[in-house]
Amino acid sequence: MGERVLSVGQLAKRSGVKVSTCHFYEEKGLIYSTRNTGNQRRYHPEILRRISVIKAAQKLGVSLDSIKAAFATLPDGRTPTKRDWQQLSKRWQQELDERINALQRLRDSLDGCIGCGCLSLKSCPLYNPEDSLAKYGSGPVILDQRHK
Known part of the structure; x- marks a missing residue:
C-alpha cells in the first residue's frame, strides 16, 4: 500500500x-x-x-x-x-x-491632514499650492513619507 x-x-x-x-x-x-x-x-x-x-x-x-x-x-x-x-x-x-x-504614528496623526493633495481643506497645515505634491506621485504622498 x-x-x-x-x-x-x-x-x-x-x-x-x-x-x-x-x-x-x-x-x-x-x-x-x-x-x-x-x-x-x-x-x-x-x-x-x-x-x-x-x-x-x-x-x-x-x-x-x-x-x-x-x-x-x-x-x-x-x-x-x-x-x-x-x-x-x-x-x-x-x-x-x-x-x-508606522501604525502607531498613523493612529496618532489621524486627526490632521493626510497630505492627499486634494486642495480642499482651507485649514490644512500641509496645503498643496499649485499641486506641488504631484511631482512626488499620486495619493497621500506626505502621509506615505511620514509613516515610512
Missing part, C-alpha cells in the same frame, strides 16, 4: 481553507502537489503544516512574498519544523515591529 496522500478537497477541509486557496498557494509556489495516474492533484500530509504556517504568518500580517522567501530558505523545500518556525518568526519580528510603529 502506498503513502497516504490527500486530494485537494481533503486538504482544504483539513486545513480550513477553500479549494481555490489551495490552488492559489500552489500557483504561488507556497505548497506543492504530485499527480496521480488520473492527473489529479495529491498532497502529502506535511502540506497541512505548510498551510498552517502560511495562515499563522498571514494573521501576523506577513505577506505571501515574504512567506515564500522564508520557505525558500528551508533545505530541499521541506515543510517547516517547530525549530524552523522559531527561526522564520524571528525574521518577521523586525518587519512587524516596523509596521506596528
